Amino acid sequence: MARVTDLHKRWMKQAKYRKEYDALEKEFVLASAVIEARNRAGLSQRALARKMGTTQPVVARLESGRARPSLRTLERFAEATGSLMRISFMPVKPRHGAA
Numbered sequence: 364m365a366r367v368t369d370l371h372k373r374w375m376k377q378a379k380y381r382k383e384y385d386a387l388e389k390e391f392v393l394a395s396a397v398i399e400a401r402n403r404a405g406l407s408q409r410a411l412a413r414k415m416g417t418t419q420p421v422v423a424r425l426e427s428g429r430a431r432p433s434l435r436t437l438e439r440f441a442e443a444t445g446s447l448m449r450i451s452f453m454p455v456k457p458r459h460g461a462a
Contacts, residue, residue, distance in 0.1 A: 387428070394428035397440065401426070404444040414443035 374380040401411050401422075408422040415422070416439065424430040425440070432440070441448035 390428035393432075394426055398426050400440070400444045400446045404446070406444065411440075411443055415439045 375384065401408070404411070406414070408426070409419045412419045412422045415436075421430075425432055425436070437448055440446075
């Protein structure tokens with residue numbers, strides 16, 4: 364049986380798969396950061412939900428990457444996990460002719 368990582372490597376060679384995967388990168392990054400922060404805080408989804416004043420399914424959706432959380436939700440998440448939320452904007456490509 365093929366391992367998921369091996370399949371992923373093979374599929375990444377296909378332009379269509381790579382394009383779709385890249386389109387989901389932001390969701391993967393956020394979901395991964397949320398899961399890592401919750402685990403670092405030693406909280407279950409249910410305990411985190413209680414601290415945030417929400418429900419466990421809301422936390423599960425946040426961790427799945429399917430949800431687009433509001434800034435307020437992310438602030439409540441950071442406070443509940445004892446984390447510092449940092450948002451930054453970085454240029455994708457240098458702009459020609461920009462001063």
